[in-house]
Amino acid sequence: MAIKKNQICAICGNRFTLTEGLFLRDLSDLLKEQVLKTNSYAKDSSFICLKDMQRLRIDHMQTIIDQDLNIDHEMSDHLKKELAKDTYVITNINDTVYGKRTRGQKLADAVAKFGGSWGFIITFVIILVGWMALNVLHLFGIHFDPYPFILLNLFLSCVAAIQAPIIMMSQNRAADRDRFDSENDYKTNKKSEMEIRILHQKLDQLIEVQWPHILDIQKMQIEVLSEIENEIQSLKIDNEPKRERNTRHPNK
Template sequence: MNRDTNKLLQSESEQLKKLQQIVKKSIEDEDLIIQNLLNPPKDILSRGQKISDKVARFGGSWAFIISFFVILILWILFNSLAPTKADFDPYPFILMNLILSCIAALQAPIIMMSQNRQEEKDRKRSENDYLINLKAELEIRALNQKIDLLLEEQIKVLFDSQAKQLEILKSIEKKLTNNK
């Protein structure tokens, strides 16, 4: 019995060592992912990038649309109703068209710069999502390894106990046949 107990204790010890190795490996695998998620690279914005963000934020707002519409109405009303000497842009409003074209020509690339920066932020977010999914996959893999190890050990114990039961049955059978 002492030999069997030592064997069982040794088996349990080996099983615990294997489980510890699985846990250690999964922690090492996850460490890099966690570091990347906790310490994302800082966004260092240049002055131009900050300005393009502000222009894009204002250019895509209702405040811009309403204020621009009000300015255009005032421009048209003043140049249509003012005396001939006071109007600076008479009817076909060539100066107004020139200003609108210039605003559109300048505003479009500035908004595109801001959108490119936003696209870069979205790409970084998707990389973080990928890392989180990878971390979950590693955890699932480690859990599967632990379950496989536990099942393997349980099957060994079951076979060992069946072998012992078989030996006991054989010894009982021997005693019965000797007694007859």
């Protein structure tokens, strides 16, 4: 006996049997929303065929995936644009400060480096002791600067007068290096802040939007599997009488 197809699908308008679909009231909220978007006149008693339900589920899943991908692309493009700005360009301080030094600047750095070392102190002590020993003990008959060493005082004053501005020149260059270093640190921190901010946005997007979307997709997949299982069970039930007849009358 043929089963009558007395149910009309609210989406495609074709006729189906009662087992080939579900009523709108039996669908999930997500699927109801998709049906109402397709047919705003659908009611709880409206019949929806299995093919249209699967098509709506697939369309909805594809829409969710496309939306999430678009948001991810927008965030990635925003990050690339921000990082491409000149404000985030990090410079090499050594090339900036030491790469274009003049001879005078190199000499000032060398003098300041030597003047602040133990080598300078030891050398200067040896010179002072030797100077005073020569003039006090009259070694080798030399006593060009007798006590109280007026010439030595003049020599030390000249060295201090020349050494002080040279060291200040080197300190000015060190101050320039510190300034460049601070600017570089600021750019690095700003770049890191932007990266962290966009990463936070991506995490928020993942937790608040994409994970619920994934759960919705999984629910729809479970619904599809349940419908397939029900369809298989109904086919088994329909084929059971035929098997029994074939078992009872194998020759027919």
